[in-house]
Amino acid sequence: MGLKEYKGEKITVYFDGEICEHAAECVKGLPEVFNVKARPWISLDKVDAKKVVEVIDRCPSRALTYKI
Numbered sequence: 001m002g003l004k005e006y007k008g009e010k011i012t013v014y015f016d017g018e019i020c021e022h023a024a025e026c027v028k029g030l031p032e033v034f035n036v037k038a039r040p041w042i043s044l045d046k047v048d049a050k051k052v053v054e055v056i057d058r059c060p061s062r063a064l065t066y067k068i
């Protein structure tokens with residue numbers, strides 16, 4: 001429970017499923033990174049860290065956060 005951590009080369013993403021509002025900004029914004037059908041559902045290998053930051057900044061609930 002609580003915060004889960006997803007590590008990429010340049011960015012680490014944290015996700016708190018308990019506060020996610022399922023607004024889907026993340027999955028709409030970057031489907032190649034945020035894919036609820038994949039395990040793990042966040043995959044940071046294929047994408048520029050800057051784009052990940054842009055999408056995470058739109059997360060309304062702050063369920064997604066990051067560290068560069």
Ligand code: SF4
Pocket residue numbers: 019020021022023024025026027058059060061062063064
């Ligand atoms: S953008 Fe934030 S609130 Fe919306 S589904 Fe993604 S993690 Fe949940």
